[in-house]
Structures are given as C-alpha cells and as structure tokens.
Amino acid sequence: MATPSTAPGYLPSALRVFDLSVGEMLWSRRTIFMALIVGAPVLIAIVLRLLDALGAPVFQVNGMQVAGPTVFGMMIWFFYLRFTVPVLGVFYGTSLIADEVEDKTITYLFTRPVPKGAVLLGKYLAYMACTVFVVLPSVVIVYLCVVPMRGSLGGSFLDLLKDLTLLVIGLAVYGAVFAVIGARFKRPLLVGLIFIFGWEQVALAFPGYLKRFTVAYYLQALVPHAMPNDNIVSMIQSFFRENPSLPEALFWLFAIMLGFLWIAAVSVERKEYVLEQ
C-alpha cells in the first residue's frame, strides 16, 4: 500500500513557487518596461561620459563645475530612489497575486498542496530576484561611468555600497507594501500609484507626524547624498525634512517589510478569490 505523500513545508513550498515564477516574471512584457526604466540612467551616464571626453561642458551648472560623485548622487535620488524603486515596487508588487487572478490561473496554484501564503512569499522572492538583478547592475554601470569624472572610484565606494543596500531595502519594503495592496484591493495598480505619487509626496511636504506613515521618510534617511531641490515640491519637502536616526530608520523599514508581508500572506490565505467569468 502506498503511503500518502505529505505536503511540503512553508519554506520549501515558497522556494518551489519562486523557482517557477522567477523566469516567468523575468521574461514577461513587464520586463521591457523595467529595462526602459533602469536603462535610461545608464544611457544618460554613457552619453555624459562621451560628451565629457569630447570636452563638452556637460557638468557645468550655473557656471560652476560639478564633480562626478555629485552627479552620481543626484542620479541616485532622481532616477532610482524617487522613481525606479517605488515604480517597480508598484508594478511588480501589486501584480504578484493580481496577475494570477486576472489570468484566472490562481485556481491552479491554490489547488497544489502548498500553503497559500507560501505562494505569495515565493512570488515575492521572485520579484526581489528580478528587480535586484536588473537595478543593481544599472547602478554599478552608472557609478563606473559617472564617478571617475572629476572624482575617484575609491572615494565614492562606500557611498556605492550604501546606495546598493538602500535600493535593495527599498525594493523589499515597497514590494511588501504593494503585495498587500495587490492581495486586498480590486484596482491595486491605481491604489499603488496614488500611494507613491500622491500620499507619499504630500505627507513628506507637511510638517508633523504624517510623514512617519510613508516608506520614503525612512528610506531617504539612509541616502548618503545631499537631497536635491529640483522643484517646488522637493524644496518644500527639504524644508520640512527631518531625518530619523539610522537604527530607527532601519528598524521601521524592516518592521514595515515583515509586517506587510505577513498581512499579505494572511490576506491570501483567507481571501476567497472569485474569478470573473
């Protein structure tokens, strides 16, 4: 008599889902969008390097020369921290479960003998692998192209390490937050976009405690570069800016990530997904 097979544990199940999802996620149409987002700063960095080599005054701002490390810091703020990380978090995080629901394939996943929460965790790990393996090389290429212009690679090395770390943390935290939105809301993408381009921007621009309910507040405290004041909103934000300490920022970022991942997993476990016919 054959012995009944036991269901795999939570973590092996999550890793199995990760293995299945990572390729699917990486070679999807969404990757073209991600390539465009992370490719733009790389392209700009290469063009800047070429123009600088040809002697064009590309690094002159108001008649003053700007060093490569400063430009690198500005690119980290503009391209990665304010745009790439939250946007990738929204697009991938909200789709972890929503895509399966939309494609009506969630039934196949949920009929497997794996905990439902492990499905979400596996997909979240796949999201992290996809984004980290695309965003980090992009940052490194920008660093290698931009920093040596009137700066030194060695001098900015520690900043690079901090940048890479904070971007990974940012992707992890935003991914967890939007995984909850994806698991609970009907139009998760819209809600996610309102969160990053509406709520976070407004909350950061007001004095008081509101900013503590954003991810950007804690994430921006880790940035080693000076915050640029490029527009009215960022000027107001910098005016009311108050940085939490490093341990406080790290504590809250990890708390948000773990808390939201748990909420997302519980939501997936409990929610009845009704597929539209």
Added chain:
Amino acid sequence: MTKRTRYFMAVSAGIVVVGLGSGLVAYYGGGFPSLSASRSGPSELSYVPADSAVVAFANVREVMDSQLRQRIKQAFPDERGQQEFQEHTGIDIERDIDYVVAAMTTPGAGGLKNNPNGLVVARGRFNVTQLETLAREHGGVVEEYKGKRLVKGSDGDRAHSVALAFLEPGLVGIGSEAAIKSAIDAQLTAHSITANNEMMELITDIDAGNNAWAVGRFDAIANQANLPAEVASRIPPIKTFAVMTHIDGGLSGTLRAETRDDQSGENLRQVVQGLLALGRMSNDPKATALLNSLQLSGSGRTVSLAFSVPSEVFDLLPGIRKEIGGGHLPEQLPKELKQLHESK
C-alpha cells in the same frame, strides 16, 4: 529556473561584482583615482597629501600684474618683505613664480600634534644651482628623497625645519621636511588630494575666473584660530569652507560655507545677516560702503557671501590716498565714499 534565466542572473551578478571589485581596489589601493583623473584644479594638486585640511591656490603672476598690486606697490615703496624673501631663498616672487598651490595637513598628522604642517608648491622658473648654493651658504644640507633633491635646514628638529625640494623642472616645494616628504609620497603613490572626494568637490566648485582661492575643512582653521570658548560655542557647526577671489583693479569674490545640516545653515545665514545689519547701523561711510558690497545668499546647508570691493575703495586707504594726492574723485564712487571723501 531556465538556462536563459540563469545566464541572465550570472551576467547581472558579474557586472555587480566587477563594479564592486573596481571600487574596492580603488578604495584600498588609491591607484584608480589617478587613472580616473580629476581634471579640476592645477596638476600640482597631485603633490598635496590626501589628508590635507586646507588647500589654496594663487595665480601669483596675475596678482602681481594686477592694477591693485601696482597701486599698493606705489603706495608702499618701502615694503621690504618681498626682498627679504628673495635674500633668504633666492626666489624673486614677482619674476620667478607663476602660481602656487599651498596646503595645510591636519594638525596632529605625522606626529605633529597641535602643529599644522604647511606646504607650498610653486610653479615657475628657478635656477636650481643658485638656489642650492644659497641654501648651503645659509647652512643648508642637500639630500635625496625618493629621487627628488631636498635642501633642508641644518637644525635638528626634523619635523619643523624648513625644506626646499625640486619636485620637477620648474616646480619647487617649500615646507617642513615632513610635509615635503609626504608631498613626494602622495605623488608617487597617487594617494593625493585628488583621491579625496570631499575636497575635490570643493575645488571643482571654484569658478574658473578666480585667481586666488582656498578650500578646506572649517574645524582645521577653527582649531588654529584659538577662539575663546564662548565665541567658538556660538558659531554654527560649519563643515567646509571655500573662498575664491579675483584680484584685478579691485577685489571681488565669494566666501562659501557648508554647514552640517540645513538648520545650521539657516542659523549661520541669520548670524551673518545680523552682523551685516549691525555693521550698517554704524555711521562709518567706509564700513557702510564695504558692507553694501556684500551679498548674502545660499540655501539648505550652503551659505554664500559674495563681495566686490571696487578699486575706488582702495583709494581711501591712507597710503594710496596720499599717492593719488587725495585729489579727484572717480565718477563711479559709491555715495557713502563720496561723503567720506568730502568730509576729509
């Protein structure tokens, strides 16, 4: 996971590893900065040690040829400092030097506790034989250090004795023996100020039109100034400073300070604004004219004070006034100065 996915991840990880590896080698070796080359500032910065707290530059030729210098020279013909320097070193500042780069390393570095280590690197035309002979006549000793000729004083204090080094054809270094040796080491190991991002960012921010400038960490000069504790505790925490000036007929330039945070920047702006307002309350037209030439600006952590002293203001200096006969009043003179002139 498909093979295609694995390849993608391997290539991606490879790029990150190459980038981090390059950064790590550059961070520990200090070799990459010279290849990646800072093209800001004069090439002589390669002789300035990486831990220098203050770096300064002066285009001696332009300053010496300036109208302002000529007028001061005419006004004070008995000034002998330049001549004394020539008698001691054999270098005629007016004729032999094109420009100088000066630096002060962190006090306490190299075992010189509480003593700044000064270094001046001068580019110009120098007669090596004549300079060496003169040094020997004054009891100097000539020795070699890593292929460079060093002329140093005969007194025993190695760290404090002044030394002269022939760094390259047309380039001499003057300073304490320790400072000269660390300058030679900095150039040979490529671990110079060009590898110091903080200082290089300050240097690259210097406008091209200035013929004299100085940048550095504020704590280094504040420690040397021996300010009373009461005063020192009231100064907002300034991190770095930059002074740049253009000397021609008059004197114009900018004094820029970077504070530790935005709040300190705001405090410093308020302190300077208060001082300017206080100065304007005085009835001294000369002071008012000078204060009116100051322009306070900046945002965030940056505080900038631009100044422009027209040549006419210098006409009011006692020596120059005598020289021009206390006569005509230039048309462009500010009204405060006209009042002052008329009152005398």
